[in-house]
Amino acid sequence: MGDSRETFGPKAFVTGFPIKHSRSPLIHGYWLKTLGLPGSYRAHEVAPEAFADFIHSLKDGSSGFTGGNVTIPHKELAFRLADKPDALSHELGAANTLWLEDGALHATNTDGRGFIANLDERHPGWDRHGTAVVFGAGGASRAIIQAVRDRGFNEIHVVNRTVERARELADRFGPRVQAHPAGALAEVMKGAGLFINTTSLGMDGEAAPQLDFSPLAADAVVTDIVYVPLKTPILTQAEEQGFPIVDGLGMLLHQAVPGFERWFGQRPIVDAALRALIIADMESH
Numbered sequence: 001m002g003d004s005r006e007t008f009g010p011k012a013f014v015t016g017f018p019i020k021h022s023r024s025p026l027i028h029g030y031w032l033k034t035l036g037l038p039g040s041y042r043a044h045e046v047a048p049e050a051f052a053d054f055i056h057s058l059k060d061g062s063s064g065f066t067g068g069n070v071t072i073p074h075k076e077l078a079f080r081l082a083d084k085p086d087a088l089s090h091e092l093g094a095a096n097t098l099w100l101e102d103g104a105l106h107a108t109n110t111d112g113r114g115f116i117a118n119l120d121e122r123h124p125g126w127d128r129h130g131t132a133v134v135f136g137a138g139g140a141s142r143a144i145i146q147a148v149r150d151r152g153f154n155e156i157h158v159v160n161r162t163v164e165r166a167r168e169l170a171d172r173f174g175p176r177v178q179a180h181p182a183g184a185l186a187e188v189m190k191g192a193g194l195f196i197n198t199t200s201l202g203m204d205g206e207a208a209p210q211l212d213f214s215p216l217a218a219d220a221v222v223t224d225i226v227y228v229p230l231k232t233p234i235l236t237q238a239e240e241q242g243f244p245i246v247d248g249l250g251m252l253l254h255q256a257v258p259g260f261e262r263w264f265g266q267r268p269i270v271d272a273a274l275r276a277l278i279i280a281d282m283e284s285h
Contacts (some may be wrong), residue, residue, distance in 0.1 A: 009038025012110045012263040015054065019045040021285075023073035024069055027256050031268040039264050048073055055081045058098070059105050064165055067099030069256070075109075075139075080189075082107035083105050091172070098257040111140075112147030112254025119223065119253070121270070126221045129193020130154040133216075134186055135185070136199035137165040140225055143175050157188035163252055189215040197224040197234045208233035213241045216219050224248050228282060249278060 010029040014024040020043065028041035039130065044065075046054045051074050057063040070078040074081035075094035079085050082095060083104040089095040119126045132153050134141055137160035148156055156177045160166040166179035180188055189195065195216060202208035203226045213222060222238035227248035235245040251268045 005045045005167045009040070010066040010263045011039060011064055011285070012041045012169070012259070013044040013065050014071065015051075015068060015074060016071035017045060017047050017073060019043045019071070019086070022071065023252065023281060024256060026281060027253060027274065028260055029163060030274050032261055032264065034206060034273075035264075035266055036267065037264050037266060041263075042062070044068070046074070048077075049136070051077055052081060055105070058100070059083070067097070067259070068263075069259055070096050070098060072250070079107055079109075081105075082128075088112070088146070091146060094142070096255070099259070099262045108258070109276075110258045111143035111251070112150075113258065114251045114253070115144055116147050116151060117254035117270075118248075118250030119221070121245055122250055123221050123244055126194060126246070127151055127153070129170070129191075129217055129220070131192040132156045133185075133189050133192045133194065133195040134158045135195065135197045136160060137169055137179075138198060138200075141169065141171070141198040144196055144225065145177055146167055148194070148196075149173055149176055153194075157192070159185045159188060179205055184216040186212065186215055189213070191217050193217045193220045193224045195220060195238070197222075197226065197232070201228065202226060202229075202233035204228055208237075210235055213238050213243055216243065219244070225251055227252060230279065249275065253278070 014022050022043050025041055040230040058065055075096055079089050079095040089107050091107045092109050095109050097108050097110050099106050119129055119199045120197050130153055132148050137158055145156055157180055158169050159180045162181045163181040170177045170179040175255040222243050223246040224230050224232045224235050230247050241243050243252055
């Protein structure tokens with residue numbers, strides 16, 4: 001028999017295609033249990049061709065959900081179908097968090113806030129320098145660039161194998177963002193205080209290129225949005241070269257906080273026990 005608390009209270013979801021490997025139910029389930037709140041949060045797989053109908057059922061109440069999270073490949077369509085997307089999701093053109101309020105479907109994107117909160121927690125003072133290097137120009141880099149820019153960085157250098165994709169991001173996020181080809185990496189790293197890998201290089205044990213981090217500021221922080229493995233090859237290289245590193249797991253944990261607060265009415269805390277729970281789950285698969 002299921003937990004009786006799930007019968008009552010708000011019901012939230014995470015949807016994507018596929019979605020079975022999502023750790024979001026583990027995160028939100030932990031908070032519901034530790035805070036003693038009624039409600040539920042479950043993975044709900046929706047194919048791309050069925051997503052518009054799913055959003056319609058959310059809006060008219062027939063789905064039974066109060067709101068939820070959206071992941072690949074639905075983030076762009078979730079933004080377009082929301083009644084009231086906020087300024088963050090407008091600039092990104094994508095939403096990952098939805099909620100019903102006063103009869104309207106609201107949307108935001110919490111990825112950037114999760115990224116910033118992770119750095120604030122794991123390495124306070126990471127933002128003392130005004131220059132950042134973003135390695136990669138894929139979809140994941142959008143929220144990162146937006147968040148770092150909004151934190152007050154004066155220069156954000158986006159380096160990508162295909163420079164046209166980096167230029168698209170520079171056009172989207174304004175004059176503080178500059179686009180560079182891969183060959184310019186060493187040059188733009190000079191004196192930078194933050195290096196962010198937004199590529200999938202090194203994910204799941206795959207090889208990553210050898211990088212020389214010595215041009216960075218002596219106290220620069222190196223971080224990776226990949227969290228499987230927890231210490232990626234890029235982070236390992238940076239650490240071996242004497243730089244402080246921040247893994248990407250905290251971004252996953254912290255981006256979940258605003259949605260939980262919207263749906264269940266209490267702001268949860270990312271604590272050591274939650275981090276340990278997710279790491280144990282990662283190690284078991």
